[in-house]
Amino acid sequence: MAEREAKPLAYISETVLKKRKSTESLALTRKAQLELGKYGQNNNKKKKVEDIKRPEEFIKQFRAQELDLIRMKQRGKGAKSALVKPKSKLLFIIRIQGQNDMHPKTRKILYKLRLTKIFSGVFAMSSEGILQQLQKVEPYVTYGYPNLTNVKELIYKKGYAKIEKQRIPLTDNNIIEQTLGKYGMICIEDLIHEIANVGPHFKEVIKFLGPFLLSKPEGGLLGKKQRFKDGGESGNREDQINDLISKMN
Secondary structure, eight states, rough: OOOOOOOOOOOHHHHHHHHHHHHHHHHHHHHHHHHHHHHHOGGGGOOOGSSOOHHHHHHHHHHHHHHHHHHHHHHTTTTHHHHOOSOOEEEEEEOOOOOSSSHHHHHHHHHHHTSTTTTEEEEEOOHHHHHHHHHHHHHGGEEEEEOOOHHHHHHHHHHEEEEETTEEEEOHHHHHHHGGGGTTSSSSHHHHHHHHHTTTHHHHHHBBOOEEOOOOOOOOOOSTTGGGTSSSSSSETTTTTHHHHHHOO
């Protein structure tokens, strides 16, 4: 039996191959979208095609998180030697960024500081432990020494009590007296005095107050991950934190 003559393979241009790959990828994405809409999803909350992450996006996110962890460890190694003796016992810390590119360990430190949202701020007592934590998450926070005026305005404008996971506005001194009366505090002015002077019951007051939800500064923040002393936004601003607080309060 004579051998059949080998037929040459059909030539397919690179453009056609790329278009075919793109079409197949879109079809798979569309199928995933329809399945999400069909099985147990509220029709009003169906995900858009662009909301479904592609594999390369997960890889990019994973690499960013791993890089963040490496950098955090590097900052942590030199933390003690790089620590500057604080000029004040009182710090005000603001979270300025950080979403999917953060490693879970970075997020854990931010949550420990009670900075669960971007542009949230908290008062803290300056200590070696706090400064080491801030050093590790420096690209995501900025901090400094608030003056009495800003302590007052923050509490009066943005302050609220957090009682049993509920946010309660500080419109009634009875709320303060019921919770902190045993420490001799019965009104907002007592809270301000205790925080500004980092008094003996500072921790109790901070626990009573929820994190301050600040406004995005006009014009936004530029060079967020670069340190403030190098022309960026993150890290220690010392007394200049007061200018930023005024813009965000």
